Amino acid sequence: MFRTILSLITSNQTTFTFVIMISPALILGFIAVYFLLLLLIGWVTSRKSSANSYFIGNKQSAWYLVAFGMIGDSLSGVTYISVPGTVGTNHFSYLQLVLGYFVGYFIISHVLLPIYYKLNLISVYEYLEKRFGKITQKTGSVFFIISRLLGAAGRLYLAASVIQYFVFDQFTTIKIPFALSVSIILVLMLLYTYRGGIKTLVYTDSIQSLFLVLGVVLSIAAIISKMDIGFGKAISTIYNSNYSETFFWDFKKSNFFFKEFIGGIFIATAMTGLDQNMMQKNLSCKSLKDAQKNIFWFSITMVIVNVFFLSLGVLLFEYYNFAHLSLPVDALTGKTLTDKVFPNLALNNLGAYAGLVFIIGLTAATFSSADSVLTTLTTSTYIDILEFDNNKKLSEEKKKKYRTFIHIGFAVVLWFIILVFNWLNKTAIVNTILMLAGYTYGPLLALFAAGLFTKLNFKDKLVPIACIVGPLICYLVKTINLNYPQGYQIGNELIVINALITFCVLLLIKTSSK
Numbered sequence: 378m379f380r381t382i383l384s385l386i387t388s389n390q391t392t393f394t395f396v397i398m399i400s401p402a403l404i405l406g407f408i409a410v411y412f413l414l415l416l417l418i419g420w421v422t423s424r425k426s427s428a429n430s431y432f433i434g435n436k437q438s439a440w441y442l443v444a445f446g447m448i449g450d451s452l453s454g455v456t457y458i459s460v461p462g463t464v465g466t467n468h469f470s471y472l473q474l475v476l477g478y479f480v481g482y483f484i485i486s487h488v489l490l491p492i493y494y495k496l497n498l499i500s501v502y503e504y505l506e507k508r509f510g511k512i513t514q515k516t517g518s519v520f521f522i523i524s525r526l527l528g529a530a531g532r533l534y535l536a537a538s539v540i541q542y543f544v545f546d547q548f549t550t551i552k553i554p555f556a557l558s559v560s561i562i563l564v565l566m567l568l569y570t571y572r573g574g575i576k577t578l579v580y581t582d583s584i585q586s587l588f589l590v591l592g593v594v595l596s597i598a599a600i601i602s603k604m605d606i607g608f609g610k611a612i613s614t615i616y617n618s619n620y621s622e623t624f625f626w627d628f629k630k631s632n633f634f635f636k637e638f639i640g641g642i643f644i645a646t647a648m649t650g651l652d653q654n655m656m657q658k659n660l661s662c663k664s665l666k667d668a669q670k671n672i673f674w675f676s677i678t679m680v681i682v683n684v685f686f687l688s689l690g691v692l693l694f695e696y697y698n699f700a701h702l703s704l705p706v707d708a709l710t711g712k713t714l715t716d717k718v719f720p721n722l723a724l725n726n727l728g729a730y731a732g733l734v735f736i737i738g739l740t741a742a743t744f745s746s747a748d749s750v751l752t753t754l755t756t757s758t759y760i761d762i763l764e765f766d767n768n769k770k771l772s773e774e775k776k777k778k779y780r781t782f783i784h785i786g787f788a789v790v791l792w793f794i795i796l797v798f799n800w801l802n803k804t805a806i807v808n809t810i811l812m813l814a815g816y817t818y819g820p821l822l823a824l825f826a827a828g829l830f831t832k833l834n835f836k837d838k839l840v841p842i843a844c845i846v847g848p849l850i851c852y853l854v855k856t857i858n859l860n861y862p863q864g865y866q867i868g869n870e871l872i873v874i875n876a877l878i879t880f881c882v883l884l885l886i887k888t889s890s891k
Contacts, residue, residue: 404544404736411588411740412565415581419569422577439579443658444671446582448590448678451649457589457686457738458535462715464690465704469623470632475683477641482676484642485650486669488829493656494665500760501656508828510837516844517821518653518761522754524817525654526787529750530794531813535716536739537562537795559795563788566744566751578749579658585741592738593685596723599731600692604699611692620691631866640870647818647872651825654753693718702726751791755784816851819875820844823883826876839886847879854878 460471493501502521506514537559545553569577601611615621625632649655662668697704697718705717723735760766763783765776824844827833835843851874855867867874 403733404540407733407736408540408740411744414584415565415569415744418580418584419577422580439662439667441671441674442579442583443662443668444675444678445586446579446658447655447671447675448586448682451655451679457592458719459716460683460686461690461693462718464620464687465694465713465715465718467632468619469621469687469691470625470637472623472683472687473625473632473634473637474641474644475680477638477643478645479676479680480638481642481645482649482672482679484646486672486676489646489650489656489825490659490665490668490672492829493660494668498660499657499766500757501651501653501660502757502761505824505828506761509824509835509840512837513824513835513840514761516841517824518757519841520817520820520844521651521653521757524648524813524821525652525750525754526790526794527813527817528648530791530798533559533562533791534795534798538799540739555799556792556796559792562744563792567785567788578752579661581744582658582749585744588737588741590682590685592734592741593682593689595734596719596731596738597685597689597692599723599727599734600689600696603727603731604692604696614695615688615691618691618695620694621687629865636870640872643822643872643876644818647822651818651821653757654750657753657756658749689719693722696722700726751784751787754787755780758783758787816848816871816875819851819872820847820879822872822876823847823879827880827883833884834888835883836886836888840883843882843886844879846882848875850878850882851875 463471489501492504496504496507498504500518502514502517505517538555540562541553541555541558545555545558569581597611601608604611606614624634625637627633628635659668659671662671696702702722705714705721706712707714720735720739724732759780763779765771765779768776771779820843824840827835851871854874855871
């Protein structure tokens with residue numbers, strides 16, 4: 378959807394482009410200052426860095442910094458841009474999923490974290506090695522790598538696309554292609570993460586979460602000011618709007634409450650609790666008690682922040698009606714470009730102040746989308762796949778060099794996947810990411826569930842086949858379901874279906890219990 382310039386279809390079907398109200402040079406200046414701040418933090422925190430500080434921050438991370446920093450990791454540009462935009466079609470139904478997240482975080486805090494701390498893990502997939510074997514560990518790590526590469530690429534693609542259009546595409550003398558602008562963003566991330574790792578990210582992600590939340594709060598304030606209504610009136614407007622409809626009870630629809638709620642539980646459990654990217658910072662806390670406090674306050678904050686984003690979505694569409702503005706639509710299909718609704722209004726209709734506020738949040742979303750992913754993908758590859766941490770033949774200098782090469786290598790792979798997203802994407806990216814999660818996190822959910830709640834053992838060498846067959850069967854089921862749009866629609870419960878199918882396939886390769 379981002380391969381063409383942003384446009385509107387007017388009442389007489391003519392198309393025109395928007396005039397950018399805020400100087401691209403000013404936007405670039407702000408991004409430069411923001412980056413210098415991150416670079417300074419990276420330089421300070423990476424001094425005298427070691428493998429221990431890179432992987433788990435020397436087990437000295439403050440729980441409250443980890444909790445706040447996880448907000449940026451979880452929300453990123455998807456929530457910042459895509460969630461408010463989808464309010465126009467899905468209303469507040471996303472909150473059903475978020476309520477499920479809250480229960481999932483409780484499971485993480487009281488079931489998974491105690492095991493991770495008891496085993497003193499660096500990579501959560503080391504648990505699979507201890508429970509089933511090395512090949513199962515590597516399988517879990519590979520599925521995480523695929524999941525996170527696709528998820529991070531989707532999130533970064535969304536934010537980078539907006540920056541491309543509203544900044545780089547506005548220069549008339551120099552044309553900067555999308556591939557180059559993404560390269561610049563990834564290089565900037567490498568500069569402040571490749572040495573300090575988790576020790577650096579605990580601080581930089583906290584800063585980015587602050588700017589991300591600040592962006593949505595100030596955007597709400599800007600719309601309220603433009604509509605000339607008070608805070609109380611704004612709350613009343615949101616509450617009484619048709620867009621704030623939250624609970625849906627048609628069990629055939631994909632937004633049926635229990636589909637969303639149960640899907641949210643398992644998505645949170647898998648995408649946070651079984652995800653090295655989200656857990657690595659948790660494992661850097663001083664103790665299990667601190668890590669549990671982190672998850673508790675993070676879960677409450679996540680619900681509150683998502684309510685703010687959904688409320689912003691209501692106000693966006695109410696303002697379009699209030700100001701008699703046309704929504705951004707696809708010139709060919711006439712469908713609303715949901716991922717353009719927020720940036721379109723912030724940068725073209727609300728004034729320079731609102732534009733800068735939007736850029737504050739978007740920049741934070743852009744950097745928080747991929748910086749920690751590069752570190753955690755490196756960790757999983759280094760420890761689970763290549764097993765360099767236990768290689769006695771390698772000197773510490775060699776290990777550090779390999780770690781850096783892997784870190785840079787994943788930045789290149791991420792760059793390539795983002796370009797593929799730019800070429801292929803046709804729907805709201807939040808839907809794309811949740812759909813991909815349903816396929817890639819299902820096997821992880823099945824493996825950990827089998828390990829934690831049963832005494833089953835499986836033929837270690839055949840586990841990769843089972844974990845591939847499960848998602849393939851799930852894909853066929855989903856494809857058949859799409860051919861019958863009037864019947865039962867599979868929604869975010871896809872991850873549960875995938876896990877159950879994968880678990881059934883695993884039963885075919887079980888061995889005698891230990």
